Amino acid sequence: MAEYTLDDKGSIAFRITNGVTGSVCKVAQLGATVVSWRGKGGDERLFVSTKSEFTKGKAVRGGIPICWPQFSSYGDFPKHGIARNNLWIMRDVETDASGGSVTATFMLMDDPEVAKHVQGITLEYRVTLDGEDRLITELVARGHRDTPLKTTVCLHTYFAVGDIMQTSVVGLKGAAFSDQVAKEEAEQESEELTFGFECDRIYHNNATETLEIRDAKNKRKFLVSKSPELSDWVVWNLWKEKALQMADMDDDGYSKYVCVEPTRYSQPAVIEAGGEFRCRQTIQVLPM
Numbered sequence: 001m002a003e004y005t006l007d008d009k010g011s012i013a014f015r016i017t018n019g020v021t022g023s024v025c026k027v028a029q030l031g032a033t034v035v036s037w038r039g040k041g042g043d044e045r046l047f048v049s050t051k052s053e054f055t056k057g058k059a060v061r062g063g064i065p066i067c068w069p070q071f072s073s074y075g076d077f078p079k080h081g082i083a084r085n086n087l088w089i090m091r092d093v094e095t096d097a098s099g100g101s102v103t104a105t106f107m108l109m110d111d112p113e114v115a116k117h118v119q120g121i122t123l124e125y126r127v128t129l130d131g132e133d134r135l136i137t138e139l140v141a142r143g144h145r146d147t148p149l150k151t152t153v154c155l156h157t158y159f160a161v162g163d164i165m166q167t168s169v170v171g172l173k174g175a176a177f178s179d180q181v182a183k184e185e186a187e188q189e190s191e192e193l194t195f196g197f198e199c200d201r202i203y204h205n206n207a208t209e210t211l212e213i214r215d216a217k218n219k220r221k222f223l224v225s226k227s228p229e230l231s232d233w234v235v236w237n238l239w240k241e242k243a244l245q246m247a248d249m250d251d252d253g254y255s256k257y258v259c260v261e262p263t264r265y266s267q268p269a270v271i272e273a274g275g276e277f278r279c280r281q282t283i284q285v286l287p288m
């Protein structure tokens with residue numbers, strides 16, 4: 001089931017409910033950003049800063065912003081692209097009675113702001129609450145233009161954690177990464193990546209399909225998986241000092257989230273005329 005609702009700042013959002021599992025998510029019209037995902041018991045799984053503005057032209061600070069057609073500032077598009085801060089429409093909702101899943105499909109609205117940056121691409125986003133209480137988000141970009149478009153992409157998920165000091169990311173031991181804070185290449189030595197500092201890392205060309213986020217304070221763990229089209233993992237927490245400087249982040253916001261982001265960065269995707277690019281993340285929450 002899906003219904004219109006308002007997000008926290010009074011702008012339009014869509015509430016999607018899975019009647020079988022009891023899970024509910026909320027997708028803002030702004031950026032088709034999934035801004036809430038709760039299980040049957042009401043536990044919130046995504047972090048959203050209370051200072052998020054929810055206005056066109058600005059991304060939501062939290063949830064799952066879609067960074068497309070560019071990850072970060074690496075290219076000619078605005079930082080993290082134009083999908084996250086423009087308006088989307090909900091196209092339809094399908095319920096798969098046998099599998100117990102519900103999928104809402106969103107389309108990026110073709111308005112002048114979008115057309116100013118990229119033309120001849122249809123962008124579709126499918127948000128599924130499946131029968132096993134998983135959240136699946138899939139982005140599909142279809143080309144109908146004469147020239148191919150080179151893109152990078154990132155599903156920039158802010159996971160809600162009880163305390164960042166009791167949080168770790170597991171599955172990256174031995175992985176090479178670009179440290180965007182120290183501006184150097186490094187390799188992860190430990191089994192668990194723990195926090196206590198500004199962390200901004202691109203684990204490039206990393207084929208690990210699933211990472212585990214241990215949220216010890218909430219006694220739960222997230223399993224986050226990426227489809228093979230997403231070649232990289234990004235892990236980001238801005239930490240104390242930068243949280244104070246960031247206008248749309250709560251002062252203590254850094255302690256309540258970790259971003260683990262399935263990303264396509266190392267080798268940009270090329271969308272040919274008549275072709276498409278598809279990528280997906282799947283998230284599950286388990287007790288710990």
Ligand SMILES: O=P(O)(O)OC[C@H]1O[C@@H](O)[C@H](O)[C@@H](O)[C@@H]1O
Nearest residue numbers: 059072079080180200234236261
């Ligand atoms: O402030 P923004 O544009 O939402 O970006 C947040 C962060 O997003 C991460 O993906 C980047 O690796 C960081 O470098 C960046 O700071």
